[in-house]
Amino acid sequence: MREKIEKLLNDYKTGKIDVDEFINELRWFPFENIEFAHVDHHRTLKHNFPEVILCQWKTPEQVKEIAKRILEKSNFLLATRANPEHFNAVKKIAKDAKYNELARTITVARGEIKKDDKKGKILIITAGTADLPVAEEAKVTAELLGNEVELLYDVGVAGIHRLLSNLDKLKSASVIIVVAGMEGALPSVVGGLVGVPVIAVPTSVGYGANFNGLAPLLTMLNTCAPGVVVVNIDNGFGAAFAATLMNRK
Structure with a gap:
């Protein structure tokens, strides 16, 4: 990963790529490697929102650890197909997490959700x-x-x-x-x-x-x-x- 970033910086410095190309390349990395997952922290650059956790088939501890890594770099979290056990695990690292029983979602929103008036x-x-x-x-x-x-x-x-x-x-x-x-x-x-x-x-x-x-x-x-x-x-x-x-x- 370090080598990729150094090459990218050098290409920008020498004029091989412009600032738009530089930012576009950044969209593809980095990710964080943990024991059972690769957490994609640059998902926000692509979609203006961090990676979403699918809780189904994951243990509560796995969901908690992934959520912890996401919230270290983002103010927002969304986890889907979550059960109460998943939620209780996430609450240990995010007291402000909310559970929607009908939707089976866990959410965290630390700050204002920006809405674009131009959107419908x-x-x-x-x-x-x-x-x-x-x-x-x-x-x-x-x-x-x-x-x-x-x-x-x-x-x-x-x-x-x-x-x-x-x-x-x-x-x-x-x-x-x-x-x-x-x-x-x-x-x-x-x-x-x-x-x-x-x-x-x-x-x-x-x-x-x-x-x-x-x-x-x-x-x-x-x-x-x-x-x-x-x-x-x-x-x-x-x-x-x-x-x-x-x-x-």
Whole structure:
């Protein structure tokens, strides 16, 4: 790592690269090597936010140690798919950590979350109440990333009049995240109504033929509505991050 930095500095000093190229190269390193992880501290340069911890399949001690390293260099932390044991471990090194039981997220925000007035609003829509945990993960993520967020819940196609009575909210959004289980038809309906990007999130909510989210995933991938893109099953975090990148433009 030292050799890479020295070469980069020398290239800048001798005029081989300009300041923009220098900063762009810095985006790719460094990372911190610990026993079980490589913590990417320069993720902030790429996304204006530090690396996010996926707690599922990690032990509480592993999550705590990764969180500790991130918070040594950042004022913000987001951990997803966290259980109370993960949260209790993080609280030992971050007394200001907060746990959202519905979203299963751990967050730390030490300082003001900067919001750009030029950015639009992200609207998160759920087909049913059972889809709320995935939608809440998206909401927590999007808000921590500095977006204005609004949540519209339980407006699925089984009662389409509930959605149509909220057309003003759809029209005011710059990006829309649609979270739906069962057959997953709602994103196509929304995509046919608006002229902004729609991010579809299939959920594992549904009876047997839902196949734990596979049925709505295939429905969403086969949408005929233009402007609809799809993330993985139950991936509220991924939808919110993509929506943030779209919203920045």
